Amino acid sequence: MATTPFTTVPWNGHVGAASFTFDDAMDDQIKNLTPILEELTDVRVTFFLSNMGGNRLTATGAGFAKLAKMGNEIGNHTDGHLQLPDQSDDKLKTEITDFADQIEKVMADNGAEVNVTAVATPYCNNNEKVSAEIDKRQFINRDCGWHGRNDWDTEPKWLGMASRVWNSSETATAELLSALDTAAYIGDFGAANPWEVQVKGGSWLVLLNHGVSDEGGMSITPADIKSAFKRALENNLWTAPFSTVGAYHRAHFTLDKAEAIKDGEGYKVSWELPHQHMPKSIPLKVKLTDDFLKEAGFTTNDNIVLVQGGKEIAPDAQGNYTLEFTALSATIRKASTLGLGTPRQNKQPRENTQASNKIYDLNGKHLKQNRDVHVIKVFGK
Ligand SMILES: [Zn+2]
Structure with a gap:
């Protein structure tokens, strides 16, 4: 029988998907996002950790381990946050592959079982050599890009996924909310730029954020990020970690x-x-x-x-x-x-x-009971 029996339901049954990613292992992410994520249990996000300055990973390990145990993803933003295309092969190994091992170890030391499956290239600088090193240890990589949206039927470049960079500006919050509407294909796009409407139907929006504080700079305020999370849920977007949506x-x-x-x-x-x-x-x-x-x-x-x-x-x-x-x-x-x-x-x-809106952690632990699916568990693995 040459018939294909399965059709996967797009985006886990949602209109589209949104993956919020937060870079650089910043203290204010732990402080300000932990209470928001404790409250909004249908939202899970990705933290891309780096060891910038030499002790960032150990200094923030306990805080990010707690977020990991809540079902958020911990990803690899490299050891020294360098321009990767300029590095030797040996250095790429320590920056990417060895650092992934180190992240898992520090998380384990803090009681969180973490499986690093995603990288985010610093400065979004990537080339073939960098991608080849990422590919040895992780299945997906986030770069920057343009609109940051992915169509269900188009296979993206897994080691160079586009993301929409959130930058602090007067219009940034409005733009972020509009991006979440566009991903869900809600609203009137008659006067929009062509790239705003190129996805016909629900898409997966990947967002790149940095700080979460009221102090300006490359930060989004806790109130604004919370309203963005809520907008994603209102739009019926599957608001799940980068690796979770990427693997699906x-x-x-x-x-x-x-x-x-x-x-x-x-x-x-x-x-x-x-x-x-x-x-x-x-x-x-x-x-x-x-x-x-x-x-x-x-x-x-x-x-x-x-x-x-x-x-x-x-x-x-x-x-x-x-x-x-x-x-x-x-x-x-x-x-x-x-x-x-x-x-x-x-x-x-x-x-x-x-x-x-089913959320699993990356080890398959079911974080939220889903009443409408009858899964008789235990897979022999
Ligand atoms: Zn960074």
């Missing part, structure tokens, strides 16, 4: 091409990881294609389930299944008769768009 986006280009092979009573689908250094868990919300269901002779009354690690995964009210991409295979079959084959209508899943 990257995985779909693989999964949606995977083909089904007849296997006993069902069909087996296998695929490979597109990169060895992705998050340890990548839950994907998928639908079964009509072509597949037809070719397999399955009907809507068949109570089709996915099976991974011996566990059956039933669909939610919208017919979406949440599969674990890193399990690298799934079987599609009729539900077994041992209690899991209860007709879908008897499960009465509740419609709840907020609940679909």
Whole structure:
């Protein structure tokens, strides 16, 4: 059977996505963002740590470890924050690869299990040699760029992802809110620049921020960042870390091409990881294609389930299944008769768009219970 059975639901079921990233391991990020993120539990962000000045990492380790334990991502902004294209191969290794190990160690010393999967190049200066070093240890890199938006159907340059740089100015906050509207495709774009409307539908906006304080400079005020977070949620953007959204986006280009092979009573689908250094868990919300269901002779009354690690995964009210991409295979079959084959209508899943804003940490720990997805957990990994 050459039919592709899966279509990944864009942006985890949201209109689009927004990843807020904060660079340079600044003290005011810890001080001012921790209480906001404690309050807005549907927002999780990325902190790109650097060791600028020689002891930045140890000085801020406890604060960022706490943020990591809340489900925020810790990424790699290099040891010395240098112009990477000017460095030797050996120096690139210590700046990027060795520093990723060091970040994980300092986080572990502070009680946080962190898996560094993303880099942000200092000054957004990148070249082939720099990208090659990043690729040895991480699957994604954030550079600067223009509008910072990514279309669902277009595979981006994973080691040179564009981001929209937030700069402090009188109009910066209004521009930030407008960027979040544009990502969600809300509003009237009749008079906008062409690049503002080039994405037809919801897109993923990557934002680059620095300080979070009332003291000016390259900072956004805590009140403004909080209103930006809230705007992202109001616009139904999946407001999740850079690696989380990036891994979901990257995985779909693989999964949606995977083909089904007849296997006993069902069909087996296998695929490979597109990169060895992705998050340890990548839950994907998928639908079964009509072509597949037809070719397999399955009907809507068949109570089709996915099976991974011996566990059956039933669909939610919208017919979406949440599969674990890193399990690298799934079987599609009729539900077994041992209690899991209860007709879908008897499960009465509740419609709840907020609940679909599912946040996992990068080790796959479910940080927020999602009531409308029936995942029977435990993947044999
Ligand atoms: Zn920086």
